[in-house]
Amino acid sequence: MEYNARNAMEWSRLSSRKVLGSVFCQLAQEKDFIVMVADVASSTSLGDFVSQYPERFINVGIAETNMVAMATGIAETGKNVFVMTFAPFASMRCFEAVRTYVGYMNANVKIIGLASGLSMGVGGNTHFGLEDVSLMRTIPGMTVVSPADCTETVKTIEKAMDFRGPMYIRLTGVNGNPIVYKDDYDFAIGKGNILREGERTLIIACGMCVNECNRAAKVLSKEGITPTVVDMHTIKPLDEELLHSLLKTHQNVVVAEEHTLIGGLGSAISEFITKNNYKNNLKCIGLPDKFGPVANYGYLQEYYGLNAKSIAVTVSNFVKENQ
Amino acid sequence: MNNNFLVDENKITELKLTAKNMRLNMLDMMKNAGANGAHIGGAYSACEVLACLYKGLLNINPASPLDPNRDRFILSKGHVALALYSALYEAGFITKEELFSFEENESHFGTHCSKYVEKGIELSSGSLGLGLSYGCGCAYMAKLNKQNYDTVVLVGDGECNEGSVWEAVQSCAKFKLDNLILVIDINKQCLDGFTENVMSIYDFDTIFKGFGWNVKSINGNNVKEVCEAFTTTPRNNKPTVLLSHTLKGFGLSLTENKTGWHHASLTQEQYDQAKAELEAK
Numbered sequence: 001m002e003y004n005a006r007n008a009m010e011w012s013r014l015s016s017r018k019v020l021g022s023v024f025c026q027l028a029q030e031k032d033f034i035v036m037v038a039d040v041a042s043s044t045s046l047g048d049f050v051s052q053y054p055e056r057f058i059n060v061g062i063a064e065t066n067m068v069a070m071a072t073g074i075a076e077t078g079k080n081v082f083v084m085t086f087a088p089f090a091s092m093r094c095f096e097a098v099r100t101y102v103g104y105m106n107a108n109v110k111i112i113g114l115a116s117g118l119s120m121g122v123g124g125n126t127h128f129g130l131e132d133v134s135l136m137r138t139i140p141g142m143t144v145v146s147p148a149d150c151t152e153t154v155k156t157i158e159k160a161m162d163f164r165g166p167m168y169i170r171l172t173g174v175n176g177n178p179i180v181y182k183d184d185y186d187f188a189i190g191k192g193n194i195l196r197e198g199e200r201t202l203i204i205a206c207g208m209c210v211n212e213c214n215r216a217a218k219v220l221s222k223e224g225i226t227p228t229v230v231d232m233h234t235i236k237p238l239d240e241e242l243l244h245s246l247l248k249t250h251q252n253v254v255v256a257e258e259h260t261l262i263g264g265l266g267s268a269i270s271e272f273i274t275k276n277n278y279k280n281n282l283k284c285i286g287l288p289d290k291f292g293p294v295a296n297y298g299y300l301q302e303y304y305g306l307n308a309k310s311i312a313v314t315v316s317n318f319v320k321e322n323q
Numbered sequence: 324m325n326n327n328f329l330v331d332e333n334k335i336t337e338l339k340l341t342a343k344n345m346r347l348n349m350l351d352m353m354k355n356a357g358a359n360g361a362h363i364g365g366a367y368s369a370c371e372v373l374a375c376l377y378k379g380l381l382n383i384n385p386a387s388p389l390d391p392n393r394d395r396f397i398l399s400k401g402h403v404a405l406a407l408y409s410a411l412y413e414a415g416f417i418t419k420e421e422l423f424s425f426e427e428n429e430s431h432f433g434t435h436c437s438k439y440v441e442k443g444i445e446l447s448s449g450s451l452g453l454g455l456s457y458g459c460g461c462a463y464m465a466k467l468n469k470q471n472y473d474t475v476v477l478v479g480d481g482e483c484n485e486g487s488v489w490e491a492v493q494s495c496a497k498f499k500l501d502n503l504i505l506v507i508d509i510n511k512q513c514l515d516g517f518t519e520n521v522m523s524i525y526d527f528d529t530i531f532k533g534f535g536w537n538v539k540s541i542n543g544n545n546v547k548e549v550c551e552a553f554t555t556t557p558r559n560n561k562p563t564v565l566l567s568h569t570l571k572g573f574g575l576s577l578t579e580n581k582t583g584w585h586h587a588s589l590t591q592e593q594y595d596q597a598k599a600e601l602e603a604k
């Protein structure tokens with residue numbers, strides 16, 4: 001894959017899910033894999049892939065549980081299998097098949113949860129992916145990745161081609177996704193990226209929240225708060241080395257995610273802090289334990305305090321409280 | 324499947340003996356399991372099918388359990404793992420010591436199957452309704468890779484209450500998997516009793532034909548019928564289902580077609596009587 005500003009713009013235009021078609025087409029020239037969907041080929045722009053590589057494409061219809069369990073049978077023969085459907089169905093409808101067939105049997109299956117978080121907007125709560133990280137994180141051996149933008153989505157898919165074992169790839173955002181990574185950069189599953197180096201305050205985010213946090217940091221710098229911002233794209237396993245290093249030098253920690261506050265990245269960081277007896281101040285920004293309104297994506301980001309402006313206010317108040 | 328499988332009188336006698344030995348071993352396994360109990364009812368109903376598969380029908384070899392061209396047997400009704408373990412012992416995949424580690428602490432041979440292909444266990448099962456999907460994946464890849472192996476999936480009739488079974492049924496037909504044989508062990512009982520009182524599927528024959536499958540009904544406790552059904556499976560771009568009519572707990576008067584033996588323990592007296600009855604057969 002070519003990583004440059006032109007491709008970053010093009011991928012951003014497509015959205016993290018619609019970029020998949022061209023990514024699979026390009027990677028199919030050198031990698032051996034199967035793509036399965038539950039009637040979402042058009043939602044992921046797979047048209048070219050289907051026509052160029054029909055033998056590598058399986059559409060099982062609207063039958064997510066069957067898709068996941070069938071994928072494990074295919075993976076048994078040595079293939080790397082990508083299964084795709086919208087995040088709530090990928091994580092919840094077939095969770096037991098994921099846990100027992102993919103997880104317990106350590107199957108080489110990559111589950112791509114499309115349009116996770118709040119990105120379905122007016123599609124509403126039936127289509128939001130607000131619990132997928134919590135669920136997937138509980139499965140032993142499951143790697144959980146939530147890319148920050150479309151370029152990182154492409155990087156994740158490319159790395160997943162050579163990764164053996166279960167993985168959940170959580171895609172967030174809509175078309176015209178903000179670009180976090182304009183140019184090529186080093187990406188490794190399990191290694192967080194420091195986007196902005198600051199002091200005392202650490203902001204950790206994943207998915208679309210990364211860009212919002214990065215923008216919030218710019219606003220905060222005008223107030224004299226200079227946070228370090230980390231793209232923690234891999235939620236499981238956490239980049240413990242990076243966390244040990246940063247938690248020792250940053251007393252205030254803020255975690256932002258488009259996910260319920262129960263069990264997501266914030267919980268993972270909280271567990272890490274507790275387990276290692278760190279005494280950092282921690283603030284988690286995410287969705288409360290309550291079903292919320294149906295509205296467009298931008299509205300919901302603001303409603304839940306997940307846009308740059310709201311995050312900046314939350315961080316600023318948090319820092320003042322802990323001065 | 325083994326195309327050279329000859330179902331003559333000698334073979335039928337041998338398979339009946341295999342089924343008898345499996346039942347005796349399962350009885351001892353159940354006795355050793357004590358209060359942990361065992362799923363004897365469904366294990367006994369499926370005993371003849373497993374005996375036929377593991378003593379001739381399946382192209383498998385304990386010396387090369389990872390052979391990519393081996394036939395796949397997928398036990399979806401994973402609670403009758405003890406029947407699979409007994410068959411694997413008869414076929415030389417596991418030792419008697421391993422067989423009798425059934426339900427012991429840290430044994431790999433628990434109540435339900437854990438995948439262990441080196442020992443012939445293809446699937447972690449026990450969560451009902453998912454094995455046919457797995458088998459569908461195996462059979463699909465045989466077609467794609469132009470390999471000759473077959474996939475046999477065993478489900479229970481009660482298990483067919485699970486909606487995911489029918490998702491997989493659609494897929495097997497769509498992908499024209501005539502290298503897949505589904506066996507439904509229709510023993511007419513589930514945990515809570517007879518299926519007609521719990522949740523009955525009235526007409527498997529019509530349903531499967533409607534889904535585009537080949538359908539054949541057999542007496543699943545008759546080794547001759549079982550063998551003939553497998554060896555005459557049509558290869559006509561359709562998957563095949565064998566409606567294997569059996570009796571839960573078949574082969575032992577204590578358990579045969581009686582309720583309460585889905586999962587149970589044995590008293591010493593029951594064990595002694597059962598052992599004597601089975602040995603006398």
